[in-house]
Amino acid sequence: MASVLQLSDVSVVRDGTTILDSVDWTVNSDERWVVLGPNGAGKTTMLQLAAAQLHPSSGTAMLLDQQLGSVDVFELRPRIGFASTALARKLPRNERVIDVVMTAAYSVTGRWTESYEDLDTRRAERVLAEWKLGNLAERRFGDLSDGEQKRVQIARAVMTDPELLLLDEPAASLDLGSREELLQLLSGYASSPEAPAIVMVTHHVEEIPEGFTHAMLLADGEIQAEGEIDDVLTSELLSDTFGLPLEISKQDGRFTARAQQQN
Numbered sequence: 001m002a003s004v005l006q007l008s009d010v011s012v013v014r015d016g017t018t019i020l021d022s023v024d025w026t027v028n029s030d031e032r033w034v035v036l037g038p039n040g041a042g043k044t045t046m047l048q049l050a051a052a053q054l055h056p057s058s059g060t061a062m063l064l065d066q067q068l069g070s071v072d073v074f075e076l077r078p079r080i081g082f083a084s085t086a087l088a089r090k091l092p093r094n095e096r097v098i099d100v101v102m103t104a105a106y107s108v109t110g111r112w113t114e115s116y117e118d119l120d121t122r123r124a125e126r127v128l129a130e131w132k133l134g135n136l137a138e139r140r141f142g143d144l145s146d147g148e149q150k151r152v153q154i155a156r157a158v159m160t161d162p163e164l165l166l167l168d169e170p171a172a173s174l175d176l177g178s179r180e181e182l183l184q185l186l187s188g189y190a191s192s193p194e195a196p197a198i199v200m201v202t203h204h205v206e207e208i209p210e211g212f213t214h215a216m217l218l219a220d221g222e223i224q225a226e227g228e229i230d231d232v233l234t235s236e237l238l239s240d241t242f243g244l245p246l247e248i249s250k251q252d253g254r255f256t257a258r259a260q261q262q263n
């Protein structure tokens with residue numbers, strides 16, 4: 001299976017601080033990864049590397065068969081779908097939902113003078129329907145609920161049929177109903193044979209959709225564990241990563257975690 005991302009001995013240093021330390025990580029095209037770790041572990045930095053928004057300070061990062069640092073990132077970025085709160089803040093709140101999604105075709109936020117083809121419109125309509133947003137296409141983005149806005153961000157990220165989809169805390173701040181609705185959609189998407197490789201950062205194991213295959217645990221910029229999801233999301237490894245005794249269980253494909261009872 002072809003790899004879409006391959007980090008070899010990658011470190012990221014910013015203002016003298018090592019944020020990622022000698023990371024080795026390969027994501028193959030048929031894998032769906034979740035990245036977990038405490039605040040400040042380096043998860044967002046890892047996604048920024050995977051989104052070609054950041055170069056390694058040392059080591060080698062291969063992204064979609066191109067080496068970061070020796071490729072035009074503007075050619076790479078349209079092949080990568082990225083949904084994050086930072087990106088969502090750039091989306092114009094008074095733009096129609098369909099335009100928020102369609103402008104991804106040009107990697108811009110905010111419709112301006114670009115001309116779109118019927119193909120773009122049809123694709124945006126199809127993606128909106130897939131993410132249960134078809135009836136909201138003409139609404140203003142800023143008027144939607146948080147749950148609907150999160151789905152629009154993902155619809156926008158998949159608009160260009162990316163080879164790698166990156167999701168930074170897609171379920172953060174959602175109420176229980178909106179979270180479950182989103183997880184169901186993400187599960188369906190992740191389980192489809194046409195889905196791209198996916199990397200999702202989250203703070204909560206409860207937010208891992210069914211169908212995710214691999215996990216990475218990160219702390220202090222170092223990988224604590226990585227591999228198949230059931231081998232990595234164990235009570236022992238999670239307790240070590242978060243520095244407190246945790247008990248993890250899995251039922252019907254979904255994980256839950258809680259602090260262990262102290263005697």
Ligand SMILES: Nc1ncnc2c1ncn2[C@@H]1O[C@H](COP(=O)(O)OP(=O)(O)OP(=O)(O)O)[C@@H](O)[C@H]1O
Nearest residue numbers: 014015017019037038039040041042043044045046
């Ligand atoms: N320019 C910078 N200079 C120094 N340190 C930085 C810089 N940018 C980020 N950091 C630090 O790097 C660390 C990792 O940040 P990052 O946002 O990748 O972590 P994270 O795991 O996504 O955290 P969170 O879960 O809180 O979102 C943090 O401690 C952050 O303060």
